[in-house]
Amino acid sequence: xxxxxxxxxxxxxxxxxxxxxxxxxxxxxxxxxxxxxxxxxxxxxxxxxxxxxxxxxxxxxxxxxxxxxxxxxxxxxxxxxxxxxxxxxxxxxxxxxxxxxxxxxxxxxxxxxxxxxxxxxxxxxxxxxxxxxxxxxxxxxxxxxxxxxxxxxxxxxxxxxxxxxxxxxxxxxxxxxxxxxxxxxxxxxxxxxxxxxxxx
Amino acid sequence: xxxxxxxxxxxxxxxxxxxxxxxxxxxxxxxxxxxxxxxxxxxxxxxxxxxxxxxxxxxxxxxxxxxxxxxxxxxxxxxxxxxxxxxxxxxxxxxxxxxxxxxxxxxxxxxxxxxxxxxxxxxxxxxxxxxxxxxxxxxxxxxxxxxxxxxxxxxxxxxxxxxxxxxxxxxxxxxxxxxxxxxxxxxxxxxxxxxxxxxxxxxxxxxxxxxxxxxxxxxxxxxxxxxxxxxxxxxxxxxxxxxxxxxxxxx
Numbered sequence: 287x288x289x290x291x292x293x294x295x296x297x298x299x300x301x302x303x304x305x306x307x308x309x310x311x312x313x314x315x316x317x318x319x320x321x322x323x324x325x326x327x328x329x330x331x332x333x334x335x336x337x338x339x340x341x342x343x344x345x346x347x348x349x350x351x352x353x354x355x356x357x358x359x360x361x362x363x364x365x366x367x368x369x370x371x372x373x374x375x376x377x378x379x380x381x382x383x384x385x386x387x388x389x390x391x392x393x394x395x396x397x398x399x400x401x402x403x404x405x406x407x408x409x410x411x412x413x414x415x416x417x418x419x420x421x422x423x424x425x426x427x428x429x430x431x432x433x434x435x436x437x438x439x440x441x442x443x444x445x446x447x448x449x450x451x452x453x454x455x456x457x458x459x460x461x462x463x464x465x466x467x468x469x470x471x472x473x474x475x476x477x478x479x480x481x482x483x484x485x486x
Numbered sequence: 487x488x489x490x491x492x493x494x495x496x497x498x499x500x501x502x503x504x505x506x507x508x509x510x511x512x513x514x515x516x517x518x519x520x521x522x523x524x525x526x527x528x529x530x531x532x533x534x535x536x537x538x539x540x541x542x543x544x545x546x547x548x549x550x551x552x553x554x555x556x557x558x559x560x561x562x563x564x565x566x567x568x569x570x571x572x573x574x575x576x577x578x579x580x581x582x583x584x585x586x587x588x589x590x591x592x593x594x595x596x597x598x599x600x601x602x603x604x605x606x607x608x609x610x611x612x613x614x615x616x617x618x619x620x621x622x623x624x625x626x627x628x629x630x631x632x633x634x635x636x637x638x639x640x641x642x643x644x645x646x647x648x649x650x651x652x653x654x655x656x657x658x659x660x661x662x663x664x665x666x667x668x669x670x671x672x673x674x675x676x677x678x679x680x681x682x683x684x685x686x687x688x689x690x691x692x693x694x695x696x697x698x699x700x701x702x703x704x705x706x707x708x709x710x711x712x713x714x715x716x717x718x719x720x721x722x723x724x725x726x727x728x729x730x731x732x733x734x735x736x737x
Contacts, residue, residue, distance in 0.1 A: 298610075300582035304557045334607040393681050401706065403609050403652055405683050407489040407531055407736040426489060426736040428562055430584075430609040430652075447488060469562045469584065471526070 289313040289482065290325035292352075292365075294342045299331045302362065305468035309479050317346050326357055326486055332364030336388070336433070337376025339364055353381045358484045359460050366455060366462030367433060375433050384455045384462065386438040391448060400448040403432040408445050410453045410465070415442040417454065417461055419480045425473045427453070427465040434464065487734040490700050491531040491707035492721055493685065494714040496521060498537045498567070501547040518551060522559045525714070528721045530561065531736060534587065534655075534709060537567030544568065549581050556582025564612055566655075572601055579606060587612040587655060590628045593635060593642075596649060603650025612685075613651040615643060617672070618659035624672055631659035639672065640679060647680050654680065655709065657687040665691025665713070673703035685709050693719060693727045700733045 291302055293315040306313040306329075313329065314321075322328055330352065332339055343349040352359070352369075361369045370380045373388040380388070391402050407426040410418075434451040437444065445453035445464070455462040461481060467474035497504045502516040522533055535555070537548050552565055565578050566587030575586050592599050592613050602611045616631045617624045617639040624639035643654055656676060658669030668686045677684045683706035686699045690710035699705045713719045725735045 298579050298582060298584060300553070300556055300580070301584070304582065305560065307557070308560070333609070335604075401681050401683050403682070404488060405609065405653060406491050406707070409487060430562075432608070466562075469560065471560050475560060 287311065287326045287482070288324070289327045289329065290316050290322050291329045291331060292322060292348065293317050294339070294346055294348055298333055301466075302329060302331055302468045305475065305478055306482070309475060309482065311482060317348065319347060319351050322348075323351060323355065327482060327484075328355055328357060328359045330359060330361040330365035330369070332362065332366075332368060334364060335376060336364060336367060336373040336380075337378035339368060340376075340378045340380070343368070343381075349381060353383050356459060357486050358481065360481050361460070361462035362468070363431065363464060363466055366464055367435065369455075369460060369462050370435055373433060383460050384435065384438070384440050384457055386435050386440065386452070386455070388433050388435050390433050403430055404447045405430050407470075408447060408453075408465075410443040410445055412444040413442065415454070415456050415461070416484060417456065417463075417477055417480050418443065419476075421473060421476055421480075427467070427470040427473055427477075429453075429465045431464060489531070489734045489736040490705070490728065491685075492529070492696070492724060492735070493532045493534055493707055493709040494525050494530050494721070495534040495536055495687070495709050495711045497711065498535050498548070498551065499539050500541065500543070501539075501551050504538070519554045519558055522555050522563070525721070526559050526561045529725055529737070530721055532561060532707070533559070533563040535563060535565050535567075536587075537565065539567075545574065545577070549577050552578055552581040552583045566612070566614060570595075570598070572598075572605055575602055575606060579610065585610045585612050585652075587614045589614040589616065592646065593626065593628060593637065596645065599646060599649035599651055603652075608650045608652035611651050612653045612655050613646045614655040614657065615639065615646070616657045616659055627659055631657075631662070640675060643676055643680055647682050651682060653683045653685060655685040655687055658689060661689030662687070664689055667691065667695040668699040668703055668705070668708065670699055670703035673699060673705050677704035677706070683707065690719075693724050696724060697728060697731045697733065700728070701731070
C-alpha cells in the first residue's frame with residue numbers, strides 16, 4: 287500500500303509519518319501531483335494559518351487536484367478545515383469538499399465563553415463512520431485549534447467546546463478530523479489504522 | 487468536556503535526563519525517550535522537555551532528541567530551553583516537536599513572539615514566565631529566577647497574549663521546589679484576565695495540590711517534575727483522585 291502525506295510546507299508532518307510507522311506502514315512525504323494521484327491513501331495535514339496554507343496549495347497546483355482524488359483522503363486539523371467551503375481565518379476560500387464554512391470560537395459566547403485556542407484532550411461522540419470502528423463513544427482525543435467546522439450533514443463525530451461542533455467530517459472518499467490522531471495516544475492509533483484499512 | 491492536563495517535565499542536558507529519576511523499570515535512567523514512553527503509557531497528557539545544555543553542540547543534540555522522541559511517543563510534547571530565533575523553532579518543529587516554549591528570549595525581544603506566531607501559528611508557541619513576589623508585587627525573573635526584571639507578571643502576560651502566544655507556562659519561583667502547593671492566587675488572576683490556556687508550575691507536592699490548582703487556581707494544565715520522577719505521585723492515581731473531585735481528566 288502506498289501512503290502519501292501531502293507536503294506543502296504546513297507544519298509538523300514528521301509526527302504523522304512516525305505514527306504510521308508505529309502502525310507498521312511506511313508513508314512518503316510528497317508534493318508531486320502524480321505521486322499523490324497514484325497513492326492508495328492520501329493524508330492531508332496542516333498546522334498554522336488557513337489563508338497562507340491555501341496560498342501554498344495554490345502555488346504548488348495542489349488546490350486543483352485534491353478535490354478530484356478517488357482514493358481515501360484524510361485531512362487532519364487545518365487540512366480538514368481547508369477541505370471545507372471557506373474559512374473565516376484570513377477569509378479564504380477552501381477546497382469545497384465539505385459543504386460547511388469554518389468559523390472562529392467565540393470567547394464571549396453567552397452559552398459559555400471559552401479560551402482560545404482550545405488546547406488539549408476533549409471527548410468525541412455520536413460516532414458515525416468506519417473511521418471509528420472499535421472506538422468507544424466519549425473517548426478523549428487531542429486537539430489544538432481556534433477555528434471549527436459547525437455541525438452539518440457530513441459530521442461523523444461531535445465535540446463540545448462552548449458549543450457542539452464537528453470533530454470529524456466525511457463525504458464519500460474524503461475524511462477529515464479536527465483532532466490529531468497521530469497525537470491522540472492509543473485511540474488516535476486505532477482511528478489512523480481504521481483509515482489505512484478503508485478499501486479503496 | 488475539555489480535560490485538565492497533567493504534564494511531567496523532563497530536564498535535559500546533552501541529550502540525557504538530569505535530576506535523579508527513580509524508575510526501577512528503566513533500563514537507562516538517563517534516556518529521555520524511554521522515560522517519555524513510560525509517562526505516556528501511565529497517562530501523561532503531554533510532556534515538556536527543558537534543555538539546559540550550554541555547549542555549542544546544543545542545537546544538534548536537541549534536534550536529534552526531538553526526532554527520537556517524536557518517533558516513539560504518541561502524545562504531544564513541548565521543547566524549551568535557550569530557544570531564541572525563528573530558525574531554532576523551525577528546526578525543532580521540523581524534527582517533530584509539537585510546541586516550543588520560549589522564556590528569556592521573549593523578554594529580551596518581545597517581537598519574537600509575533601514572528602513565531604505569524605510563521606508557525608499561535609498554537610505551537612508557549613511563553614514560559616518565571617516570577618516571584620517582591621514587596622507584594624509579582625515580578626518577572628530570568629535565568630531560572632536568578633535575574634529580576636522590571637516587568638510585572640500580569641502586564642507581561644497580557645502583552646504576551648496580545649503578541650500571539652498560544653499558552654502561558656507560569657512558574658512561581660516562590661513555590662518552586664517547596665512542595666507546598668502551586669501559586670493559586672496569581673494563577674487564578676492570570677486565568678481570569680487572559681483568554682489563553684495557563685499551565686501551572688512550581689510547588690507540586692501532593693495530589694491535593696493538583697486539585698487546588700485546578701479549582702482555586704483555575705489552571706488549564708499542571709506541570710511537575712520531581713513528584714513524578716521519584717514516584718511520589720503516580721499519574722494514574724492522581725487522575726483518579728482528580729476525577730473523584732469532579733475535575734475533568736482523561737483516564
